Amino acid sequence: MEKPLQFDVIASCSTSRARTSLMKLPHYTVETPVFMPVGTKGSVKSVLPEQLENINCQIILGNTYHLGLRPGVELLKKAKGLHNFMGWKRALLTDSGGFQMVSLLHMAEINEQGVNFESPYDGTRSLLTPEKSIQIQNAIGADIIMQLDDVVPTTSKDNERMEEATYRTTRWLDRCLSAHERPNEQNIFPIVQGGLIEHLRKLSANLHLERKVNGYAIGGLSGGEAKEDFWRMVLLSTQMLPCDKPKYVMGVGFAVDLVICCALGADMFDCVFPTRTARFGCALTSSGQISLRHKKFRMDFGPIEKNCSCSTCKTYTRAYIHQIVTTEAVSCNLLSVHNLNYQMQLMKGIRESIKVNKFPEFVQQFMINMYPNKNYPQWCIDALQSVNIELK
Amino acid sequence: MEQALFSVVTDRPNGIPSTNGPRLGTLKHSNSQVDTPAFMFYTKCGSVPYISREVFEKILPDDQALFNFPLPTCLSFYQPLKEFNRGLNTFVGLEKYLSCCSITDCVEDNLQGYNKKDSVAVKTKSGNQLINYEKYMDIIEVFKPTMYVTLSISDINLDSSPSAIEKSVNITNRLFKSCLERHHQSEILKQSCVIAPIQGGYNVQERIRSATFLSEYQNDVLGFLFDGFFTDGSIVEEIPSDLILPIVNKTMECLPYDKMKIIFGAWTPSLIIDFINSGVDIFDSSFPYITTERNSALIFDYSLKYKNEIIIMDIHHNTDENTDSSNDYEICLTDTSHFEKFVPIKDSCTCLTCKKHTRSYIHHLLVSNELLGSMLLTIHNLHYFNKFFKDIREVLKKK
Numbered sequence: 001m002e003k004p005l006q007f008d009v010i011a012s013c014s015t016s017r018a019r020t021s022l023m024k025l026p027h028y029t030v031e032t033p034v035f036m037p038v039g040t041k042g043s044v045k046s047v048l049p050e051q052l053e054n055i056n057c058q059i060i061l062g063n064t065y066h067l068g069l070r071p072g073v074e075l076l077k078k079a080k081g082l083h084n085f086m087g088w089k090r091a092l093l094t095d096s097g098g099f100q101m102v103s104l105l106h107m108a109e110i111n112e113q114g115v116n117f118e119s120p121y122d123g124t125r126s127l128l129t130p131e132k133s134i135q136i137q138n139a140i141g142a143d144i145i146m147q148l149d150d151v152v153p154t155t156s157k158d159n160e161r162m163e164e165a166t167y168r169t170t171r172w173l174d175r176c177l178s179a180h181e182r183p184n185e186q187n188i189f190p191i192v193q194g195g196l197i198e199h200l201r202k203l204s205a206n207l208h209l210e211r212k213v214n215g216y217a218i219g220g221l222s223g224g225e226a227k228e229d230f231w232r233m234v235l236l237s238t239q240m241l242p243c244d245k246p247k248y249v250m251g252v253g254f255a256v257d258l259v260i261c262c263a264l265g266a267d268m269f270d271c272v273f274p275t276r277t278a279r280f281g282c283a284l285t286s287s288g289q290i291s292l293r294h295k296k297f298r299m300d301f302g303p304i305e306k307n308c309s310c311s312t313c314k315t316y317t318r319a320y321i322h323q324i325v326t327t328e329a330v331s332c333n334l335l336s337v338h339n340l341n342y343q344m345q346l347m348k349g350i351r352e353s354i355k356v357n358k359f360p361e362f363v364q365q366f367m368i369n370m371y372p373n374k375n376y377p378q379w380c381i382d383a384l385q386s387v388n389i390e391l392k
Numbered sequence: 393m394e395q396a397l398f399s400v401v402t403d404r405p406n407g408i409p410s411t412n413g414p415r416l417g418t419l420k421h422s423n424s425q426v427d428t429p430a431f432m433f434y435t436k437c438g439s440v441p442y443i444s445r446e447v448f449e450k451i452l453p454d455d456q457a458l459f460n461f462p463l464p465t466c467l468s469f470y471q472p473l474k475e476f477n478r479g480l481n482t483f484v485g486l487e488k489y490l491s492c493c494s495i496t497d498c499v500e501d502n503l504q505g506y507n508k509k510d511s512v513a514v515k516t517k518s519g520n521q522l523i524n525y526e527k528y529m530d531i532i533e534v535f536k537p538t539m540y541v542t543l544s545i546s547d548i549n550l551d552s553s554p555s556a557i558e559k560s561v562n563i564t565n566r567l568f569k570s571c572l573e574r575h576h577q578s579e580i581l582k583q584s585c586v587i588a589p590i591q592g593g594y595n596v597q598e599r600i601r602s603a604t605f606l607s608e609y610q611n612d613v614l615g616f617l618f619d620g621f622f623t624d625g626s627i628v629e630e631i632p633s634d635l636i637l638p639i640v641n642k643t644m645e646c647l648p649y650d651k652m653k654i655i656f657g658a659w660t661p662s663l664i665i666d667f668i669n670s671g672v673d674i675f676d677s678s679f680p681y682i683t684t685e686r687n688s689a690l691i692f693d694y695s696l697k698y699k700n701e702i703i704i705m706d707i708h709h710n711t712d713e714n715t716d717s718s719n720d721y722e723i724c725l726t727d728t729s730h731f732e733k734f735v736p737i738k739d740s741c742t743c744l745t746c747k748k749h750t751r752s753y754i755h756h757l758l759v760s761n762e763l764l765g766s767m768l769l770t771i772h773n774l775h776y777f778n779k780f781f782k783d784i785r786e787v788l789k790k791k
Binding site: 051070071075086087315319333 | 468
């Protein structure tokens with residue numbers, strides 16, 4: 001039987017660890033490195049599925065926690081899965097729900113069984129077990145689904161708890177794998193945990209390597225830790241994981257982080273950032289983020305970014321968006337389309353440069369655009385140096 | 393570029409001088425043409441609510457369209473537009489379409505009684521502003537619309553006193569003359585057309601006085617607006633037809649046949665048919681907007697026929713829709729009955745929303761406060777409303 005995930009590396013950077021691949025999933029063949037916009041409650045906020053396709057978005061993410069509460073598993077089953085429910089034909093990935101519970105809910109308690117939480121809608125307590133998480137994700141029907149992991153805040157200083165969580169994450173992985181009812185249609189990704197503790201990360205990766213899976217996630221990062229720690233943990237994890245499988249760094253969405261994680265060998269990313277910042281009136285550009293609320297844009301009759309291919313930049317000026325930003329709902333659509341297009345184009349630029357073996361040059365140019373005065377953050381210099389890319 | 397031109401296509405009824413009757417018309421401006429009866433797309437701050445230009449083109453891929461820009465929602469564009477110098481249409485990304493500037497926001501609760509002498513109070517996001525005719529014409533010169541309603545006092549409703557009504561007619565007439573004078577002096581406005589606002593509330597004599605006065609300037613205007621029937625745009629559907637129809641009919645008799653007749657507001661489809669039968673050519677999309685705002689979708693089944701020189705609309709009551717919606721025209725998608733309905737809003741509808749999405753999904757989006765829910769509803773409601781007008785024109789063509 002054919003696996004529900006075929007991963008073919010097309011080209012690898014001869015200098016760094018970056019690579020570009022085709023990841024064939026049941027609903028779509030995704031080009032990696034890829035950024036996955038987040039569609040928390042079954043829609044990428046304020047953007048039509050057709051608009052996502054227009055900007056060449058190939059895979060989006062849904063949140064199991066939110067979808068499980070509303071519309072609920074029963075409805076999603078009747079709708080024959082989330083693809084069908086939301087009218088999205090391309091690939092989907094769902095998280096396990098665990099992270100949301102721990103980050104959104106004050107009352108969540110974790111024990112060996114699972115995560116005990118209080119429903120924000122009716123206050124009743126329920127238990128999310130690894131089995132239950134997979135059951136919901138089987139109903140949602142995404143191409144890639146996540147194991148339930150034991151989430152400890154990245155910045156926690158409690159090493160004992162971190163160690164417990166690392167082992168428990170693997171125990172839960174096994175429970176997830178045996179609860180999985182659709183292994184021919186959906187891929188469970190294990191999550192490499194271990195916080196910022198090197199030997200725990202290695203341990204976690206090694207434990208997961210023994211399981212039969214088609215790809216891996218690197219979790220427990222992007223939680224407010226120092227960038228210095230972040231990149232070292234990403235590198236450590238990608239080095240431990242096999243070359244012939246996709247590696248997904250969870251919660252990464254800033255342009256600089258994406259470029260550097262690609263250099264470190266990661267393939268997949270997700271983050272609410274581009275769409276969330278759009279709702280706050282911010283636009284992403286090659287020289288960084290701009291807030292269109294600022295009055296300096298009142299008389300600025302250029303597009304958000306010159307030569308940008310998105311429908312927003314082809315039609316609207318900064319001055320007009322300044323007038324409607326954060327007050328008119330349509331501004332969310334305009335900025336989300338632009339920001340997501342920015343992310344898609346960035347990833348495309350990365351892929352294309354790897355194909356012609358010019359990724360280091362791409363990174364150098366990207367960093368100069370972002371930091372015209374070359375005041376590069378030290379962590380960027382260090383991270384890139386670790387994979388042989390020098391910033392000029 | 394020439395001014396916009398309106399012409400009635402339907403033959404004038406033989407030997408009957410009356411202008412009260414449904415008719416086909418065309419509004420032309422350079423390469424654009426809008427066939428009437430038609431409606432203007434209601435905008436807020438320069439955009440159809442929830443809908444970008446990219447999405448609008450999915451609703452009307454090749455059709456020509458006319459947009460209405462209510463002054464309260466775009467007054468703040470004045471300063472940037474002065475510098476931009478390419479007009480409102482281009483600034484809001486709708487440069488290829490026709491545009492109309494008007495004084496009141498026909499879906500909101502507008503100010504009442506804040507006008508001072510010949511200055512009109514305009515409620516904006518940043519507070520109330522008093523606009524006199526000079527300031528108004530400065531704005532229009534900068535906005536450069538295809539057409540615009542002259543400045544007017546229209547804060548009149550069913551409860552307005554006779555003296556308030558009289559005053560609104562007097563001041564509006566005066567403002568009309570001042571605006572027109574300035575219009576003729578303006579080089580910039582050579583390409584823009586004037587719409588004359590008829591006041592008079594629900595008083596026939598005052599309406600006739602207003603219409604008679606404005607008709608003297610018929611060669612200076614593209615058309616007439618039936619204005620000043622309500623101050624709160626959200627309750628227009630509740631205005632009884634037997635109060636407003638006789639007024640519109642009587643007023644129509646005082647107006648020149650071949651000029652465009654406009655009425656704004658969220659009138660029900662049934663009253664829209666009545667107005668068309670009275671000779672009104674152009675409406676606006678307040679009704680589908682208000683429908684979207686109450687999380688509802690237009691689904692009414694109708695048949696139109698032309699008989700005894702009027703259009704007759706039969707509305708088929710939907711027996712399979714067990715909703716407690718406020719009217720026959722729509723269903724409310726937040727109603728829990730749609731939770732599990734994996735069918736489109738309307739089976740026969742060819743809009744993007746109905747071709748791809750189910751009631752169940754839209755219900756989910758709306759109860760989850762996802763903006764996409766309102767976007768999908770807007771796409772459907774505007775498509776449906778547009779189809780309604782297409783069908784009306786078809787019936788008039790075949791008569």
